[in-house]
Amino acid sequence: MNSEHTKNLIEAALFAAGEPLSMERLLALFSDEERPAREAVRDVLAALRDECATRGIELVEVGSGFRFQVKQELSPWLARLWEGRAPRYSRALFETLALIAYRQPITRGEIEEVRGVTVSSTIMKTLLEREWIRSVGHRDVPGRPALYGTTRQFLDHFNLSSLDQLPPLPETSALDTVFHAEAEAMAHAIEIPVSHEVADTDVASASPGTK
Amino acid sequence: MNSEHTKNLIEAALFAAGEPLSMERLLALFSDEERPAREAVRDVLAALRDECATRGIELVEVGSGFRFQVKQELSPWLARLWEGRAPRYSRALFETLALIAYRQPITRGEIEEVRGVTVSSTIMKTLLEREWIRSVGHRDVPGRPALYGTTRQFLDHFNLSSLDQLPPLPETSALDTVFHAEAEAMAHAIEIPVSHEVADTDVASASPGTK
């Protein structure tokens, strides 16, 4: 098995599969006798990636493996291949998905608690059908609600190789700052006489460890 | 518009489309100011073809345009990609196929409009490779998107002698209203009186054994 054949076969497979290919699936292309070492496959992938430098496509690694994709800067032109713009998903869907991605495993009820609204069945159905999320188990509480987590397809769709690549969740301000500001605000905003001592006491006791 | 950009864009489009692209559709990728001459596009295609000489894929011209395909001699290995995996079609693929069957000729953009989500090139490629659908023409709008219809193979696979044998849609009150309204609208839009009996007979007799 010469190395050009190995390389061409890996390249062809990546273009033909229609989905990202993992190292295991790349190795499975070969019969036992001709199978290259992992290291050799890695070298081929590196070579293919380098060859793309000046081309319209690139080789990237996403959640479920490697795929060739069009360079993102060319996308605006490609949109002309199909009339119109790709439909957008609703904000509600993204909020639901974000909660599942950052807080997985999470139940539907827990999502609703944070969002303050009912999560529509349509949204859950869409996310499940797109295979961005899946049920990963059940919470051991009454009703045994399903717990949801994200999938490899989720990573693939958002061009991520792992969940770590998601931007970190923004920090909330430290609680003691909250209560200081609150105490001030309270005294001013409410136009009834509230003695400062009372307000201060409140604040102190409400935030353990401060003062 | 430099020539590297032109070439990269054409290469990217051929890889992204999931279907062959005609010269017209390649030209439609560009805005009026940046559009290269046909001759220049032909040169780019020739260059791309030459670059494939030592690679695992090739650029070929088929009936409806140009496409990249895996070199025939590699096919036996690629079959292993799908070996042992129970293939499974996604919901999205069924919906796309159903829309093409019931609403042909239809463009990819129109399918997206109804489904409310993007139709992936992978799905279109799969349906084209299975020869269940084919491009039957182009809609005369910017981008000249391909119109799809079902094929003989589609009918064969589903054991149908004509599309009329597809089951009618299950009753839905809402759907019903829509259809009634639409039927009315159609009767008016096409200003010829067609009695229902005639239309029905048509349907029955026109289908079996034709073509």
Add this chain to the structure above:
Amino acid sequence: MMHTETISIEPVDQLERVPLAMVEGAPVTRMPLDLYIPPDALEVFLDTFEGPLDLLLYLIKRQNLDILNIPIARITQQYIEYVDLMQGLRLELAAEYLLMAAMLAEIKSRMLLPRPPMAAEEEDPRAELVRRLQEYERYKQVAEQLDARPQLGRDVFHALATVNLAERSRPQPTVSLEELLHAFHDVMQRTVMYTHHHIRREPLSVRERMSHVLSLVSADTFVEFSALFPLSEGRSGVVVTFLALLELIRESLIELAQSETWGPIYVRAASANSGDTK
């Protein structure tokens, strides 16, 4: 302000008579100007809120208020004005919005009550609300970032090449007709529920024939009209083909040409370069 068909006269009257809200003890019967939204737009506008927390965040941001420092009285007022407005327009009001209004009112009432010094350990009544708002805001932010990421099919396109497996060695999933039907049924139901897309009903054979005719004609050469009619199919075949042609013309997919009266009619696929489309 309301002259759309969806809103009858009486709610307007009601709005005029019944104070919208009490602000600093004075009844407000007219909508504050900065709250004015054309009724047509309101429905759309409210659709942009993802719930009561989202609406509250919006109010806080619009007034440039510190989320940690909510003047509960003002924000309650604003919030309730919005909720009133929704009711005035007879929009179906989600229970969550009313619940939030109740919660705000409760917080307000608790803050207005003088507290006995003994109740020192009682938490600031806003604390829970602030916590929820902050929590919601974090996920709202990452949801926006997620939407902004490169997405497959929108910003990123998979590069594909066709593979011809001559021997069809690739196992092919089988698909049943029922699956196909269900898929179509589902997608059509969604269409009816969520969009105003028009569904046309034609005998399927017309649709099939449309595809067939399109594959026979091209933009470069004319095909004679009569050649498109397969005589073997008899009268009904002719009618189906004729209906297909009419529909194709209506969709501007084909063009007809005739050089002289009573002369032969020619058909070709509509092309981008032909000047006389339509």
